[in-house]
Amino acid sequence: DAKTTQPNSMESNEEEPVHLPCNHSTISGTDYIHWYRQLPSQGPEYVIHGLTSNVNNRMASLAIAEDRKSSTLILHRATLRDAAVYYCTGGPGGGTSYGKLTFGQGTILTVHP
Amino acid sequence: GAGVSQSPSNKVTEKGKDVELRCDPISGHTALYWYRQSLGQGLEFLIYFQGNSAPDKSGLPSDRFSAERTGGSVSTLTIQRTQQEDSAVYLCASSSGLYSYEQYFGPGTRLTVT
Numbered sequence: 470d471a472k473t474t475q476p477n478s479m480e481s482n483e484e485e486p487v488h489l490p491c492n493h494s495t496i497s498g499t500d501y502i503h504w505y506r507q508l509p510s511q512g513p514e515y516v517i518h519g520l521t522s523n524v525n526n527r528m529a530s531l532a533i534a535e536d537r538k539s540s541t542l543i544l545h546r547a548t549l550r551d552a553a554v555y556y557c558t559g560g561p562g563g564g565t566s567y568g569k570l571t572f573g574q575g576t577i578l579t580v581h582p
Numbered sequence: 583g584a585g586v587s588q589s590p591s592n593k594v595t596e597k598g599k600d601v602e603l604r605c606d607p608i609s610g611h612t613a614l615y616w617y618r619q620s621l622g623q624g625l626e627f628l629i630y631f632q633g634n635s636a637p638d639k640s641g642l643p644s645d646r647f648s649a650e651r652t653g654g655s656v657s658t659l660t661i662q663r664t665q666q667e668d669s670a671v672y673l674c675a676s677s678s679g680l681y682s683y684e685q686y687f688g689p690g691t692r693l694t695v696t
Contacts, residue, residue, distance in 0.1 A: 502682060512586070512673050513625070514689030556625070568613060568632070568643065570675075570685065572625035 478577040491541040491557035506553040586688035607676030620670040
């Protein structure tokens with residue numbers, strides 16, 4: 470599995486954009502980059518995923534570096550409900566890692582009113 | 583529609599006892615996953631089921647852990663002779679297929695072994 474590195478914590482003000490970075494320098498060519506978030510006392514929630522191209526959905530945007538060694542999750546206008554732990558992970562992609570999510574410590578995002 | 587449900591939400595057991603944790607996936611989802619999340623640790627994969635295929639048990643930490651999925655729907659994770667290091671939140675997730683990249687998680691079962 471790809472090892473990921475994320476900052477332990479970040480802070481933002483409400484209605485401002487937030488850029489959450491992730492390094493995944495050991496990601497394989499077939500592994501997708503996934504982002505999940507976890508609110509207190511809840512299970513993780515899917516946010517977005519991508520392979521090579523930047524991706525947008527209703528929740529966020531994902532910017533993937535050209536060499537795929539890093540990515541950035543972009544919340545365009547943070548709300549108080551976005552306060553959570555954000556996890557990035559490489560996989561599931563091809564091969565035996567398929568279907569097996571592995572999260573590290575993640576980034577604790579605090580959103581100030 | 584209903585999401586993934588898990589029961590019980592909390593379970594306290596004595597060391598050496600067996601426990602069963604239940605997961606009801608989203609109706610129609612063919613893939614089901616079990617994970618655990620320990621305090622201060624990340625998410626650890628345990629096992630997954632896909633349709634009628636043999637489950638991938640490669641993440642089970644010991645032979646005290648087992649899981650089954652009946653009728654392609656409900657799944658039970660069983661931990662025999664529980665140890666204190668088994669204390670964690672056990673999470674179940676389902677997806678519409680093995681090739682779906684979006685997994686839907688339940689709220690988890692918090693297991694405490696005393």
